[in-house]
Amino acid sequence: MESLEAELDRARDLSVPDLADAIESIGFECTRCGACCKGATTKEGDEEPHTATVFPDEVRHIQSKTGYDYRDVARPMPYGLTEGENGPEGETFEWALQTDACGDCTFYTEDDDGRGACTVHEDRPLICETYPFSVALGGTSQPMGEAVDEAGMVRAHECEGLGRDIDREHAEELAAALKERAVRELEEAIGVRDNYEPTETGPGEIVVHDSEGAKREDGTPLKRASRGDDAPDNR
Numbered sequence: 001m002e003s004l005e006a007e008l009d010r011a012r013d014l015s016v017p018d019l020a021d022a023i024e025s026i027g028f029e030c031t032r033c034g035a036c037c038k039g040a041t042t043k044e045g046d047e048e049p050h051t052a053t054v055f056p057d058e059v060r061h062i063q064s065k066t067g068y069d070y071r072d073v074a075r076p077m078p079y080g081l082t083e084g085e086n087g088p089e090g091e092t093f094e095w096a097l098q099t100d101a102c103g104d105c106t107f108y109t110e111d112d113d114g115r116g117a118c119t120v121h122e123d124r125p126l127i128c129e130t131y132p133f134s135v136a137l138g139g140t141s142q143p144m145g146e147a148v149d150e151a152g153m154v155r156a157h158e159c160e161g162l163g164r165d166i167d168r169e170h171a172e173e174l175a176a177a178l179k180e181r182a183v184r185e186l187e188e189a190i191g192v193r194d195n196y197e198p199t200e201t202g203p204g205e206i207v208v209h210d211s212e213g214a215k216r217e218d219g220t221p222l223k224r225a226s227r228g229d230d231a232p233d234n235r
């Protein structure tokens, strides 16, 4: 398997015109159905809240635009957490966009005709800007399951807008954002790997390890004295 550094080099070498060609050949136009912003129902009939990865600096950017608290923008990615007596607990390695009571993204809204909209559209994370596409590189995220179509280095994931005509300008914008996302995802993955220190969590406690280190659920750094250190635990 390629190292994350090798995948990062490949991501930095991606050709935006080639990615745009691939996006044009697959085709895409957003129908504003909202499917990529809402919770989903699994094949087993379970309700699954929306999960979209957001980078820590993207959370802060949305905070600066909305005035929201960190926890109102993002939550610990639930994957890897276990269900304890006091709710989910353990360590996780990503942030997800916060969800509302229905399990939809907290920034999702619908007009009277049921057409979806994003209340932070201009400031939305790269994962949203580039949905339903991903690039075929290890260490990058493949949202919403398996690819349903692919061309060159571009994969397309489940979306009713696929196959529609896209103009060159939009395809190039999407391609540039897709390349940026692939680079950022790999930089983030390398940062998480390099900064990770196993952390014991107490009942009901969640620690998020991102590229900036270990954090509490509110995004603040978790600093704990090492064993044998005289410094107090300043959690």
Ligand code: SF4
Residues within 6 Å of the ligand: 036, 037, 052, 097, 105, 106, 107, 108, 109, 117, 118, 119, 120, 121, 124, 125, 128, 129
């Ligand atoms: S931030 Fe906007 S585009 Fe992204 S999932 Fe939420 S509503 Fe959808």
